[in-house]
Amino acid sequence: MARIRGQAFLATGQAEICAVVSQHLETARVCAAELDCSLYGDDIRYLAAGRPDAVLIETPHKAQDEIAVWALEEDLDLLIGGSLACSLASGTQIAELAAQRGRIVEAGYQRRYDLAWEEIRRLVHSGVLGAPIMAVSMALWSPDPERWYYDQAASGGMPITHMSYCYLNAIRWIMGVPETVTAMANRKVETGPGRVLEETCAACIGFENGAFVSATASYAGPEGMDDAETRFVCSEGGIQVHTDSITVFQQGTAEMRSFKNTCSPFIRQAQAFLQALERREPANNPPEDALLDLQIGAAISLSARENRTVFLREGDRYDR
Template sequence: MGGYTDTRTRGQAFVDTGRAEICALASRRLESARACAAELHCDACFDDYRRLVESQPDALLIEVPHRAQDEIALWALEAGFDVLIGGCLSSSVENGEKIAAAATGGGRLVETGYQRRYDPAWEEIRRLIQNKTLGEPVMAVTMALWNADPHSWYYDQQESGGMPLVHLSYCYLNAVRWILGTPVSVAAVANRKAEISRGRVDEESCAVLVGFENGAFASATASYLGPEGMVDSRPRFVCTNGGILVDLTQPTITISRGDGLEERSWEMGPSPFVRQAERFLSALETRAPALNPPGDALMDLRIAAAVSASIREKRTVDLDGLARREVR
């Protein structure tokens, strides 16, 4: 259920596994559901997501703006469905905790949409870093410039939950923390220069420093402003005895060591979307969580909340302290 393009991409990924078929689609605009359904060879279309139960699905894929996503995810879990959410877990920490609790309480599986954890290049980076093949991890550096449509829900603070949650976590902080380990602190600065009207995202562009338990840090910049020709700089990981440079256009990494450079590439097999769909389908059978379960995905929400708090209060935010305040 959800937006045309994203639903089509992830829906097709399920079809491409050869293990699933799309049995029904729902969209607020019925014509969008019908157009997407035609491409996914699906006959049942609804303009009310609650009617999806009529097709007796085994699980649901949710691809909608985050505030609507919260409502739909909670309904799906209460109705007894396992769920793949195409982006972050929720629009807020509070709602994310409700979704996580509903999944645990009902014995349901929830997987969030961070497909880079299924990319063979990022899997290899994680192996190299965690095995300390290149020495101790020192830092990761990323930049993600994206020319977001100001008329879309991405620019709506309430609908999206904010740019750090929507864009920064996806490009590429979720994958970076999967590699570097447990984050403990956040410091950030931000501005809003292009879309300044009421209701637009609070942080249009931001730079974030995330400290990790092992002493490494990540420097991540993200923006909804992406000037023509200014592609993202390649993510890089620096270690005491070398480093890794990531190619964003293909599954290729360049490894730097004292004795030179080594390039590693992976043949163009199944896309990360297909690999994630495969893992989710297997999880439905084994009842074992995939790589993006709710307990882990809550950290992306906490980091986004810490980014906003750091900007608002002009201080470094301790993530443990933030979590303790949430409990109180």
């Protein structure tokens, strides 16, 4: 992802990569070469040596939090490639530090820059499909158990690390203000100490308008099995999301709309981030909004652990 996002910045024609840092020096060297960058290293101080205006972070979440705090204390703006942080407490620290320092911070939810998802949002918000009723999404994967994704401490847990691939951020951007979270989870494959607590998880998130989203994510995805496609159901129609297109159902018809040759959401997000730096105004995923995704992730874990519905506005303790 560091390469993809780095290339997206280069594709804007408005940015250059001035330093690359990785825990592994060879990884940094190869990535720097691909991004036309001569300065690389295995120590975060190499970033400062490149005299950057901003930092892109694509690392395991625990390391991400440490780098984010360092960058903000160095008065650097940030694009964080995934969720804002690995926990609600860390995310709150980052949001508060960004506000104190007057820094731009953007979380990495690129679907808010995807033209197909912008069209979905327009259709739902315009009311042409009636009132939103529900959305359904799925994210199956089978990661290497020895990598950080399966490590509870390094990842912050599967609801934060992997359930984002159920597009929870983009779906709430479309459906409205979330109010309740009810979840179930289990561990059936990797059950050893230190592994993620929720290997497979299903969550139902209710919105203030009465709509809800049902999302299921798992690290136990069978090889070759595809995810079920994301769907939105409204009172007078609906939308089914495909890889490069959407199908809009309305008045007994089904219309496919293709977005195959449109600009990459990674490039559009890079452009928006650069514009935010220039204008000193937030882009689509500022910290105060991205904190809600961490709150939802923590509420999913709490709901699954205590077998109850969590009310997002009633002061539940999420990080216990």
